[in-house]
Amino acid sequence: MTKENFIDRLKEGDQHTYRELLSQFSDRVFNSAFSLLQHQEDAEDITQEVFTEVFKSIHRFREQSKLSTWIYRITVTKSLELLRSHKREKRSGIILSLFGKEQQINVSSNDPFYHPGVSLENKEMAAVLFNAIQRLPLNQRTAFTLHKLENLSYAELAEIMGVSISSVESLLFRAKKKLRELLEEYYEQNLK
Amino acid sequence: MESLDGAGRAGLNPFIREKILQNVPSPLPEINSIKLSQVWKIAVVIILLISLNIFTLIHLQRSTGTFQNPVKSVASEYFSFIDTFNF
Numbered sequence A: 001m002t003k004e005n006f007i008d009r010l011k012e013g014d015q016h017t018y019r020e021l022l023s024q025f026s027d028r029v030f031n032s033a034f035s036l037l038q039h040q041e042d043a044e045d046i047t048q049e050v051f052t053e054v055f056k057s058i059h060r061f062r063e064q065s066k067l068s069t070w071i072y073r074i075t076v077t078k079s080l081e082l083l084r085s086h087k088r089e090k091r092s093g094i095i096l097s098l099f100g101k102e103q104q105i106n107v108s109s110n111d112p113f114y115h116p117g118v119s120l121e122n123k124e125m126a127a128v129l130f131n132a133i134q135r136l137p138l139n140q141r142t143a144f145t146l147h148k149l150e151n152l153s154y155a156e157l158a159e160i161m162g163v164s165i166s167s168v169e170s171l172l173f174r175a176k177k178k179l180r181e182l183l184e185e186y187y188e189q190n191l192k
Numbered sequence B: 001m002e003s004l005d006g007a008g009r010a011g012l013n014p015f016i017r018e019k020i021l022q023n024v025p026s027p028l029p030e031i032n033s034i035k036l037s038q039v040w041k042i043a044v045v046i047i048l049l050i051s052l053n054i055f056t057l058i059h060l061q062r063s064t065g066t067f068q069n070p071v072k073s074v075a076s077e078y079f080s081f082i083d084t085f086n087f
Helices: A003-012 A015-037 A040-060 A067-098 A120-133 A138-149 A154-161 A165-191 B014-022 B036-064 B070-078
Strands: none
Touching: A003 A015, A003 A040, A003 A067, A015 A040, A015 A067, A015 A138, A015 B014, A040 A067, A040 B014, A067 A138, A067 A154, A120 A138, A120 A165, A138 A154, A138 A165, A154 A165
C-alpha cells in the first residue's frame, strides 16, 4: 500500500488501516511522550489523547508533511502542554504552601527515571542524565530527547518543532553544553 | 552523555493499545456529493434546452405569422388529416 493510499484509507475510516497505523506508531508516540514526561501513566494518557486526535483530525491532514511528522508534532504539543500545566501546578503549590495550605502535586519527583530501552550497564548513568534533562528548557529538552531516543534527524526535528534546521542545531548544541555542566556538577558532588 | 546512545524504544502497554483500538471511529457514511463541474454541465444543458425551445417557438411564430396560438399551428401540421380536431 502506498503512503497516499494509506492516508486515503484512513480518511475513509477504514478500521484495518487504523489498526495498522496504531501498530506502526503506538510505540513511537508512547516512547516520545514517556521520554519527555518521564512518567509512565502520563505518557499512556498522552498516547491515548494523541490517537484520539489523529482519528478525529485525519480528514484535515493536508499531506504537506509526512504522516509521522504530523503525529510526532501532536505528541510533542500534548506532552509540552502537560509539562507546562505541571509546572503551573508546582508554582501554585509553592505559593499555597507559603500560606500554609497543602496541595497534592503531581509533578516529577526526585525518584530516578529508568527508561526500559536503555541497556542494563547504562541504566544508572542514563538515570542521572534524565535527571539533568529535566532541568533543560522545554525546547532544548524536546530536541535532545527526540534526537537521542527516537533517532530523529535535524530536518525531522525542525519540521516537528516548527523551527529551522540551524535552530535545531543550536538547540542541541546548547542542550549538550548545559547537560555537560550539570553532569560535571553532579559527579563533582557525588564522587568526592 | 552517551548512555542513551543505542537505547531502544519503550513499548506501549498492550492493554492501552486495546483501549485505543476500542476508540477507533466507525467508517464514515458515504456522502453522495455532486461536483461543482457536474452542476455546471447540467445547468448548461438546461439553458440550451430552454434556448432551443424559445428559438423554435419564435421561429414557428415568424413562419406562421401569428402569436395567437402556436400550439394550434403545430398541431395543424401534424394532425392536418383530422379536420375536426379541436384544441
